Amino acid sequence: MEAPQASPDSSSEECTVLEALPGKGTALICSQHKGKVSALYCLVCENAVCEDCMNGEHAEHPTDSLEKAVDQQLAALQDKVDSAKNRLPQIREAVQYLREILQQLNSQRSSIEEDIHSSFSELHKTLDTRKSVLLMELEVTYGLKQKVLQAQLDTLLQEESAINYNCSLTSEALDGGSKASVLQAHKEAGERLGDLSSQGLPLQPEENDQLDLMMEIEGLRKSIHNLGTIVTTNAVASQTEASGDGLEQCIVGQPASVIITTRDKAGGLCKTGNAIISAEVYTPDGSIADGEIVDMKNGTYEFQYTVKKEGNFSLALRLYDQHIKGSPFQLKVSSSPDDSPTTTTAANAASTGSSDGGARKRSAKSPGSRSRQKGVRRGGSLFSTPKKRVNPIEDDLIFRIGTKGRNKGEFTNLQGVAACSEGRILIADSNNQCVQIFSNTGEFQSRFGVRGRSPGQLQRPTGVAVHPNGDIIIADYDNKWVSIFSSEGKYKAKLGSGRLMGPKGVSVDQNGHVIVVDNKACTVFIFQPSGKLITKFGSRGNGDRQFAGPHFAAVNNNNEIIITDFHNHSVKVFNADGEFLLKFGSNGEGNGQFNAPTGVAVDVNGNIIVADWGNSRIQVFDGSGSFLSYINTAADPLYGPQGLALTSDGHVVVADSGNHCFKVYRYLQ
Template structure:
């Protein structure tokens, strides 16, 4: 029962104003002992003269005089005091009697003077709470484990201190709870301010919303009215054209009809004349009319009317089918609700930029809850300026909900400034520094020196791009394959390849790593190993004809082409390693790396000592070659790594470091860059258009922008 005294019902009963139904704000008590907020009573008083209690309609003002005693009902004198616990007004005589009762000695008596001075019930005059179990005992303790208010007697009987009970003096508990409430209030105040500010913003937006909706309706109406007008104009043009053709064709047909009727009448007349002469005329008559009939018939036959086909119909053709036009119409106009975007929470990812290349930075637009959201293109602006302050043209394209590409093509090197705004507000961190490098500067370098630690290399020989777009590197000296994030260069994982001298690498259609190995000591140590995506060895292939395998390329069906320096040819192998055919024997001198053009069933192989690239089909027939020894455009100084872009263009790096691009037919197109690292080996093209180059002597992988 003690817990009931501490319940919310008790608190609400004495803390709620009956008028506003809220907790008391500056409470005031009427002579009838009903309590109300000061403001509520003031407002009530303006409506009620004389003043009446809103609850019981008793007349009187707070702390007013002349109220009868509620015990003797005013028989002795007027009320002079108030018992807080009994909640009744007492005259002086009844007050003295009230104080003499032993069971009422703990009650708090407030005099009329104090009551009037307080203008209500101050905190010191609040009624004491008595224990419901021990009615003469005041609740003075709080049992923490039970979360219950108790009296002194309870601490002796039901809540004796121990393991299960811990009565604490109520004042200290109240102070602690007051501090807790103050902390909560301190936390509430900032939120309250935010809610108030947002409420004002919502009210403003609610006020402006009909205007924007009406404007959208006007724009949509004008847009579709224009479309309707265009269709109506086109309809009138077509109908008018049909009418013109109708007149022209009709006149033409009428003219042709008249000419044919005239010719037909002449032919019929002449023919009938001749028939009559032949049937009924004498020989003399036939001879006499023959000349005349001949002349008439010859005239008719030499000037015949035109019997060729004339336009006889006017036909309407739809041009654009109704169904196709319907698809276009469904895409005409787009309605979107403009979301309030917090520009300070939006973010921009600045990517390395290279002069003369198309580069992109990424913008994420988010709402006030931090969720990606779409915004109107007109609400996003991106301005790029070069070191001299000149503007560089930029383009914005939304690639997905809240994901934007900001593309630009800087023409000079140096520090550029990119300012990005959303809904007129600057994105956090804007303007951003965009460092534009020359084409010969790698946009990303992985590894810095020789070592065996994470992200370090010992003679990297080849690279490939896995199914996730990450870069796999053959770390030859450390006998392992390392996987790196192609965008950041961060080391993701590695796995060992316990065999001498791993050389080339490629990824098969299932995402497995195919690695070639060279044993410089034993002729039987040459092999090809296949590893799962997790780096587990799945199979080992040892083709009989393999002598010095280098680059490898895997076809979609699992077959593979291996450049064999010892055989001076390329081997086309089955997935199990068995030989299908030997390709290029007698033509190749030192084949190094291989690239596939799967769309044409061709493969390209660099011949380091031949200073050219050989192109074969899978049947082993040489299709063409390109390149020769030299330092000019399209020439090679020992070609090494090779790869093919999605358009079929061929990218080749030679020993001098030049990254050259050739068309699908081997025609020289351009030079992308000159690799800074020494002795470049295998290369690969990443999904975001970077060429990864394994720099053998410098123990690093460099990425160059490819356009």
């Protein structure tokens, strides 16, 4: 069999092809020397060669066995394959994160779109009200003027008629010519004519005809033209840089300053402000420094801070919750300038970025940063019944309350739920900026809340809890603090301002301490009701003591804190000091699995009830995290359940955010 000829444009180096030879199996055949097997590998030309090739142009070239060369190249290729595969987890993580950002972006767009419609609807109502007032004022003013002028006109017309009548009677008497007629007319009409001729009449207008309208339309038109702004930047953390003395020397008690320069994906300077930047200075033992971020409104930001003691500190600078270039930075704080070395940049951000002692002190953020998510409608929680049903739940809905709207008993993106021993159910009505209160049987009782960013106002209430003393505790996501109201809805105090980035859920432990789940900071804070920070734990990540979008919290009879970890698809349990105890759950649709858990509650037996947001269902676990049962919602399927709680009469109440209502289900403890 002849060896195939090389194509006309093939180089002399491409001298081998695969071919089956009698008795030799498949071998590499030299295309330059017919029928010759290439058994060697030219190290200079990096090609397989035969013996004739070695006697010719490759005579001076070092060679190796073809088998060895193939093995080496096979190993090299395998190393490259392994190296490429090692990138897959990073790529998958990046893909997941980008999908989350896209989801957040879509949620932001939907939320802002709703706010725009709501704001302009309110403006339309205000304009219509003002229009009605102006028209009413016009009618009242016109009526008063018209009444005066019409009365004057009627008086003059009556006098004119009286004069004409009496003059006519008198003329007839005079025309008769008899003396008797004259005497009679003089007696009857003369006195009246005298009165009419001498009576003072309102001959001059007693009112004017002025009715003018002053409308400052041009100024209003300009205001409307400039009404509202979509706030955003193109800044990305991977290109954003930090500089300044605060990265070079830190002296105890002296202010230090760091300049943060935001850049876009191509490295270009961002020229507008309002980026969401956060900063934290901390030591492994949790010590923190006072600081504040100042937005220069030109794409740069100044972080000013003061450290009050010597030691090794970490400075973490984040843009949109991601470390910027070089962050976290290592700082050695000394008592005098001579002792202060230059800053060294952390080579591995994970060495300090996940420190549980990290405390967020001050954050400068642009308006918004909402996180509204929609559930995927499912055909109910029709999962197989587990063999173990220690805590069976009846499969019937007691009642549902609410529709989409802004009136009493109506909701727009309800989230947090709480219940108290007085038989009340409290709902955090997020987009209506209020808390609505109902009885255990669903009767509306009251509501409170005024939209705004001042203390006592609500901007985006997401979590709600009731303190044993009756106070109502509200997590305000957009105001970045927790507000405390009396049981009647009167404002009392706030806590966490300056520390919190995005409080989502709140709860109260057995000591009366307030537990705050900070969704943005991925941290759980524990405060005294006075606002003093007791402890905090957690950071961003997927470790046991880390979170990825934590949502709500509950406390069991052992004063253990149970947190739903939204993006890690799990539930985690900690003791009162923040020490990790256990976690359960994984991503999926099976029994005991989650697709982004949200609300959580604990019954008197220590069983844990979890709202499974993405799977639109409610599951029940024992205190160790073993799956027990579920609430069958097939009759009226949930659509993105959020917060849930146990009512004082022992039933489960859940915020069905996608259906704009809350539902109460029977629950047998």
